[in-house]
Amino acid sequence: MDLPPLPDLPVRAVLDHVSATLTDSGTAVLIAPPGTGKTTLVPLALAAGTPGRVVVAEPRRLATRAAAARMAELLGQPVGRAVGYSVRGERRVSPDTRVEVVTSGLLVRRLQSDPELSGVDVVVLDECHERHLDADLSLALLLDARAGLRPDLRVLATSATVNAERLAALLGGGTDARVGPAGDAASLAPTVVVRGRTHPVRVSHMPPARGERTEACVARATRVALAEGDGDVLVFLPGAAEIRRVAEHLRDLDGVDVLPLHGRLPSSAQDAALRPGPRRRVVLSTAVAESSLTVPGVRTVVDSGLARVPRMDHRRGLAGLATVRVSAAVAEQRAGRAGREAPGRVYRCWPEHEHATLPRHPEPEIRAADLTRLALELACWGTPDGEGLAWWDAPPAGALAAGREVLRGLGAVDEAGAVTDRGRRMAALGLHPRLARALVDGADEVGPRAAAEVVALLDDDSLTSRTDLAAAVRALRAERPRRWERESERLARLVGGTPRRHEDPALVAALAYPERLARRRAPGSDVYLMAGGTAVELPPGSGLGEAEWLAVAVADRDPGRSHARVRLAAVADEPLARRAASHLLSTVDEVDWVDGDVVARRVERLGAITLSARPLRDPEPDLVRDALVRGLRSDGLNLLRWSGDALALRERMAFLRRVLGDPWPAVDDDSLLAENDTDDTLGRWLGPELSTARRRADLERVDAGAALRRLLPWPEAARMDELAPERIAVPSGSRVRVDYSTEQPVLAVKVQEVFGWDRTPRIADGRVPLLLHLLSPARRPVAVTADLASFWRSGWLQVRAELRGRYPKHAWPEDPTTVPAHRGTARRAGGSGSGG
Template identity: 40%
Template sequence: MWHFEHFAHTSIATLFLWAAMGDKGAMDRLPIDDVLDDVVAAVMSAGRVVLMAPPGAGKTTRVPLALLPHITGRILMLEPRRLAARAAAERMAQTLGEAAGETVGYRMRGASKVSKATRIEVVTEGILTRMLQSDPELRGVGCVIFDEFHERSLNADFGLALIQEVRGALRDDLAVVVMSATLDADPVAALLDGAPVVVSEGRAFPVETRWLSAPVPKTTRLEQAVADLVVEAVAAEDGSALVFLPGEGEIRRVEALLKGRVPADCAVRPLFGAMKFTEQRAAIAPCETGRKIVLATAIAETSLTIEDVRIVVDAGRARRARFDAASGMSRLVTERVSKAEAEQRRGRAGRVSAGVCYRLWTKGEEGALAAFPPAEIETADLTGLALELAMWGANESDLAFLTAPPIGALAEARALLHGLEALDAGHHITAHGRALAAMPLHPRLAHMLQKAGPKAADLAALLNERDPFIGSGRSAGVDLAARIAALSRVDSRADRGAVERIKQEAKRLRPMAGDAELHDLSLGAMAALAYPDRVGLRRKGDQARYVMSGGKGAMMDDADALAGARLIVVTDTDGAPREARIRQAAQISEADVRALFADQIAWVDVCQWDKRAGRVVARKREMFGALCLDDRQWPDAPKEAVARGALDGIRQIGLPWSAAAKRFQARVMLMGDDFPDVSEAALMDSLETWLLPHLKGAKSEAALRALDTTEALRAMLDWDQMSRLDRAVPAAWTSPMGRKLPIDYSGENPEITARLQEMFGTTTHPTVGARRVPLRVTLTSPAHRPVQVTMDIPAFWTTSYADVRKDMRGKYPRHPWPEDPTQADPTLRAKPRGT
């Protein structure tokens, strides 16, 4: 593996750039310029390179232009965000003195500026997958650049895996460049068959880091702490500020808290992904007068140079999507940033001059931060990936992933795709699946649009975009119908910008819709096509709690207008694994459920243990997934089905143990390994084998607790085993009177209990088994109270018996107490009265 580190010389590639930019460009020197020749040399000699360059080095806009004269065909550069893609393309075009769409262009969802003259095409990461699926050879493309690969997006990981396969099988001339700021380069280089690694050291300008002197008190809200730190920073420093916050909600709250607290020349500018591009452009554009405070999400971490920024305030939080494969739902969680993310953010302060980074944590707290954020492939919904793999005709093991996709999440994704008719039983893609893969939507929404036709475009766009009622500050409830209505009439609860984006997206999707296999569907029915696993049935006795067809629970506020609806379709939740809170849902009729899912609704015979009733209940239930649409008694349930229900009761209440069963268990456990395992755990694990035939119609908890399992346990042994057991560990010892006294083997020594008078005449201590193990004998009074415990009866007669006799004669005068018990006959009788 090759490593290049250069710092001082002016590269040939840089001279080409300066020639393109003119005198103004020659003054705009960046650290990446020192290693551009090494990057070009690696690409030309090895066809691949990993470039490590810190934030602000200039790799995004310099590297594609440096490669341009050396690459035959187009250069594709992948960016993780639309704003960064467009800004990078426009910056490179400006460098060349052109408009975007000439030599340099961009393509992304809903926007494109390319022409026949375009040689460098900046695209969002999902575009590459679509290009590869339609043309695996990538004809006309000479180089693919993965920018900001350290973000480890799912699309970037999958795209790199596909490019590696294409290079190995179809295009060994296809160059690939992976660029990153904070990623560990060696694993990526190894994935690319030992690619050269080029390292650009140094930052354009130094950045001073300032930490808190003490942790933020737990009682202080994040937004208040951030606002206070921003006020302190802009008062102490010159220049504009970039403030990193986890999401739009925090941005809006900090914006409100800053009003009246910052200098009059400071303009506060929000920056997040859901904004209009014109508003995003205004946030990153230079200030005509004064300075600005940009309140941004992670959208500003990479690829963007926000003019005049010399201050970074980092709240230390990041919002990530976490997918729970078991529930099939994603949720957004707010977590501490990783060290790599913090370093990325810090670098924003040194893009245009020396800067300062204020961190909302102490230096001591920094040690607890994770090194890197998790790769998206580890935490994301993999439904789209599973569909793309099937479209490519490969399993995950066939491709070289930097991080392998989790097996469980992929299995859940494939199960969903099977339910959406996108995959067949062998996980091969169907014709319907190919249609879904071609659409710029999650497979759920694509399936809905294909089945329901153009009428579903509004709903698909609504579910694919940000909720227009979020952030309105007015109660909107969960009903999707109100959101759909807001697309056609003014609703004060809706954000007009979000409504316009949804309407534009619907307009774009409408021509992609299928021919409407299903006509005149209600809103709930269309939603159910996308979310067949989230049809919710209201729980009995609770108007706001639901069980969903996929088996998970969900709830809404009791006061919500949709609360009390018997059947709903849940389209968005907070993703809580136990019982998710519903954020969006639509009402659906039972007739719609039956019409859509007739082939999935079936009667099921159920004999199961009802814990509350304490007995086996036998029912016939009409089920759709986990939903019971109808429930009836099953009076003629077979005995075996009832017995199996009783076994469930045993599993809940535990095994019934009679004294005889316990003794038998103890005896068997004293035998060797060739005897059955009759430990409690083993018996519970094998109930169907040994206990099921002996339940004898027991249905209630009382009947089960009264069950004597001795015969069932004995049936586990064959004739030879029983014979050996009786010889080695007999069940009873025969007393001098011929009575069989049960032996208790549960203690350290086998034990019997006998009346003292019954043992008269015994001169040899009783033993059991072939090894003649002495019994522990508890001798009792005529009232069956213990008077002596011994393991040597002859010694007892000659020692302690005299004292016992003295005490017992007064208490039990009608019972014999001979001076020499060894010569007396055993007895259980008392003397006749008067003798």
């Protein structure tokens, strides 16, 4: 292919070097910032030096079309001749095509159908630094195919960031490139670096005022940018919804064209944003303009500081897009757009002090996104777990396993994770596996056209602002927007089949998302429970408020909200739910502790949704026992009958455990309820009672003391009354109960009954002194001591004086160790001051 004179862009100076390096090494990395010509000039130069086709993989469809159009323009040809492109649902190539630009996802499909990439000499993986999921997967599969089938296939990876050592290691095929960080220098692919020609850019921060929404702040900054500078203004926003709201804020601008730019726009609208216009322009763009596209005429950038990224909430089973702060690297890339053609300005809509807190680089999609589609592609490749592939970042094992579980439910893989014939058919459709299942099975149920129309909407829910899916489909059929119409026609052709009149958007949505079938929690409530276990709430004015069942297609959950919010759903019913989610149906006998007693039911469920429940007359004894144990653990051991003697026994055993340790058992609640492989205390002391009990009333009849005695250790238990006596004989002849309920055992006794004791009695083989609570004749405390000898010497005189004044008829000797103890009243002798 002959090349015309190429534009004087920075990459032009290294084109020969890139071609020679790629010819010599087979792989290479090209580092060049956006706007240097790497996307358009490099593929043309490579095609001029090879007889085969050059395939260029772009991360986005918009960038794919734009790159092909620009290269065709440089050659002075229409798109589809020497330069063509292929995206899902659209292909413009011919036998003369030498450079074909494709999306990363389409390159994956090409590799799956033809791992040798017949007729292709060079593959260029553009904008690898963006780390999109399909781009990471296509890199891994491409390197695997090159290692086994096509060692002659040349691969060039381009990146706008200088941190490309890992990429060079992967392409170099180093021994540790598959699992670890970059290898040694000998295993690195050669790297060619191009410096961009940029102009100085002045950065200002314009954060939102108190209470000001992001869109209002961005619109305010845009007005300032128009007033303070010249040229066009490129505004970065996270998504199409924010673009619409900012455009509304700017609708009164005079002499300025406000143009949206995002991947869901019609081709004509995208092209308009990428062409210079007769007037100043404000281009409101998503992340597509960060590096993949060049917007001409831009002198100023307004950056919201936000981006929309895929996220998967595995616990709730909700996949979607999350709005996050951009990384420092992305902020710099966005700012660089202002200095391509002349000195520029950047207005950042966040406080200057927050810039240092931005993450350094964007998080790769593979770490946080839904991996169901990736799991299907790996199964089709023959490596369900991704082992043996050279990953930039290996897919997280948990997320990949969750994806495989979804695929098993859809029938796309078998129990071992191997792809089924059905799974291959679903993968070939190029849709997310859930949507592929809805299209394949829905075509059989409602006809290919009706199924395709719903799937086209589910794949691009920006087509409607309605919550009612059926109403949204009806509106689209009336309005017939070109993008939806073309995609519906394409999908219907893919599945074929017999047209049918029956239409049911709810069934198609349920086939795609069976776990999102939802049933109202209570009459009149706007809250529904989905089969996957997540609660969702209908927004006001949804038009679905009377439905008992919903087939939820789109739901998201904002931080801080207890329920997810339904964004798109259709009215369903139980028969439809049973049909679409038969793999979620289960009937189990459930015996549980509910509201303070055992409840036994036979329950039919659809996932987390209870369909029916009826009493179970003769439940399995093991299930009953487990329910009783749960009751004891939730409501406590007080469910048993604890007499005074039983409580005292437990306290004595606890004391001996605390003082002597093994073999005396622990008798706190947790220990008594322990039941595992190494400690079945519960079974040892309460096993016989649990084996015969059936309800709470049976537990209430259990003699806890008798059961507790089963834990007494023998032969040590023979000394229990000696080590922890239930009662202590005092000098008066009384046998007084010892209180073991406190840390130190207490003996509460009238002081007159311990006359004659010269020291405190000790228990547990003399280890622990009793704590004496000495009482008056009216059994009121007069002293507490664990050292009786010291008390008689130093504390008794004051206590004696108080007792003599209060109880003058009693004898209160000066030296209690020398007089006999007594239980009742001991009269004073002849007015003696000593009280004999």
